[in-house]
Amino acid sequence: xxxxxxxxxxxxxxxxxxxxxxxxxxxxxxxxxxxxxxxxxxxxxxxxxxxxxxxxxxxxxxxxxxxxxxxxxxxxxxxxxxxxxxxxxxxxxxxxxxxxxxxxxxxxxxxxxxxxxxxxxxxxxxxxxxxxxxxxxxxxxxxxxxxxxxxxxxxxxxxxxxxxxxxxxxxxxxxxxxxxxxxxxxxxxxxxxxxxxxxxxxxxxxxxxxxxxxxxxxxxxxxxxxxxxxxxxxxxxxxxxxxxxxxxxxxxxxxxxxxxxxxxxxxxxxxxxxxxxxxxxxxxxxxxxxxxxxxxxxxxxxxxxxxxxxxxxxxxxxxxxxxxx
Numbered sequence: 001x002x003x004x005x006x007x008x009x010x011x012x013x014x015x016x017x018x019x020x021x022x023x024x025x026x027x028x029x030x031x032x033x034x035x036x037x038x039x040x041x042x043x044x045x046x047x048x049x050x051x052x053x054x055x056x057x058x059x060x061x062x063x064x065x066x067x068x069x070x071x072x073x074x075x076x077x078x079x080x081x082x083x084x085x086x087x088x089x090x091x092x093x094x095x096x097x098x099x100x101x102x103x104x105x106x107x108x109x110x111x112x113x114x115x116x117x118x119x120x121x122x123x124x125x126x127x128x129x130x131x132x133x134x135x136x137x138x139x140x141x142x143x144x145x146x147x148x149x150x151x152x153x154x155x156x157x158x159x160x161x162x163x164x165x166x167x168x169x170x171x172x173x174x175x176x177x178x179x180x181x182x183x184x185x186x187x188x189x190x191x192x193x194x195x196x197x198x199x200x201x202x203x204x205x206x207x208x209x210x211x212x213x214x215x216x217x218x219x220x221x222x223x224x225x226x227x228x229x230x231x232x233x234x235x236x237x238x239x240x241x242x243x244x245x246x247x248x249x250x251x252x253x254x255x256x257x258x259x260x261x262x263x264x265x266x267x268x269x270x271x272x273x274x275x276x277x278x279x280x281x282x283x284x285x286x287x288x289x290x291x292x293x294x295x296x297x298x299x300x301x302x303x304x305x306x307x308x309x310x311x312x313x314x315x316x317x318x319x320x321x322x323x324x325x
Contacts, residue, residue: 010205010239017204019246024150025190025298026248032158033301037166038132039155040300041180043076043283044141045191045293047272051257051284052316066315071257072289073266074297077140077280078174082133082151084167086115089127099133102172112168119160130163131155134175136296143276144294152298177281178259184311185256186302191291195246205239249290253302257314258284269321 033039050070055062085099097118100111115130122128135149156163181187201207202221210220226238234240260266263278271277275293289297 009207012237014247015236017247018243019195020192020248023192023296024152025192025296026152027190027298027300029303031303032155033303033305034157036157036180036301037162038175038180039157040298041076041154041175041177042079042134042136042150042152042296042298043074043177044138044144045289045291045295045297046073046075046143046275046278046282047293047322048072048288049266049268049318051314051318053257053312053314056310056312058310069257069286070288072285072287073272073278074283074285074289074299075141075143075263075278075280076177076283076299077137078176079134079136080174081167081170081172082135084112084115084171085131085133085153086118087129087131089129094129097128100171101133112171116164116168119164128160129155129158130160130167132167132170140280142279143272150296177283178261181256181259181283181299181301183256183259184309186253186305186309187256187285188250188252188300188302189254189285189289189297190248190250190300191289191295191297193245193247193249193290194292196244198241199244200241201239204242204244207239251288251290253305254289255286255309256283257286257312258317260284266317266319268319270323273322 027040048070050068052066052068055065055067057063081102083099083101086097087094088097089095098115100115119128119130131153133151133153135151138144138149139147156166196203200221201223202209207223209215210222210224212220214220214222223239226234226240258266259282261281263280263282266282266284267278272293283299285299291297
């Protein structure tokens with residue numbers, strides 16, 4: 001008799017499956033993309049389209065042919081560097097040494113000198129690290145109902161002297177997405193998924209629907225057994241109903257197909273449904289991105305990218321109306 005193999009339904013890796021505390025995602029990973037001044041950027045999901053490109057992957061079955069590829073457009077207006085934060089690694093983890101906030105348009109150079117003095121006095125201490133606090137510009141996006149800026153922290157390259165030099169250049173100024181990424185790069189995207197409210201165990205965990213006899217008794221979409229007599233409680237591993245969606249997720253290795261400043265190049269006729277016109281800089285990523293339209297999306301350099309990124313030749317970008325006529 002063959003060995004019975006039945007993996008559990010639903011992953012426990014994301015437990016507890018509850019609503020995220022904030023729509024502004026936090027990226028806690030310690031890995032840094034080498035040679036990058038800033039490790040990421042942020043934008044707002046506008047919608048999806050499709051494009052036709054020439055497949056130039058070396059081992060693809062459709063090499064040299066024109067193929068249709070889905071793509072997501074993220075509107076990314078410029079972001080302003082609001083502050084700098086200096087860290088020191090300790091035996092209890094990273095601890096903030098000091099931070100400097102920009103005053104007005106150009107920032108306070110005296111405070112910048114304070115950070116520079118601390119770094120110099122540490123005699124190139126490898127435990128020191130610099131990151132920036134940056135804010136979005138939602139008032140520039142016509143499709144968003146909010147005007148309050150989101151604040152987020154973005155890591156730098158990890159080379160303290162180069163980071164300080166670059167931070168002095170951009171302190172209190174605006175940074176554009178074309179300064180961070182280029183076409184053909186691979187990026188990781190982090191966002192909150194679509195919220196679906198309270199759902200049952202079939203939709204939430206993917207458990208099997210029971211047979212016809214159980215369905216006739218009104219229990220077809222329940223879990224067959226919620227545990228033994230002991231322990232005398234329902235364990236957390238048992239699939240049950242609860243919150244579904246509105247949780248932070250990261251998807252890896254999305255290829256950057258196009259970066260531009262004129263949103264009319266990719267906005268469909270009649271604009272994106274439930275979003276509107278793209279009027280600022282944008283980035284087009286291959287494939288889908290977590291979350292609904294208007295959701296804040298954080299874009300980071302890929303921590304495990306493909307070894308040889310290849311930028312395909314784009315033949316056509318669909319701008320057909322999404323209004324249904």
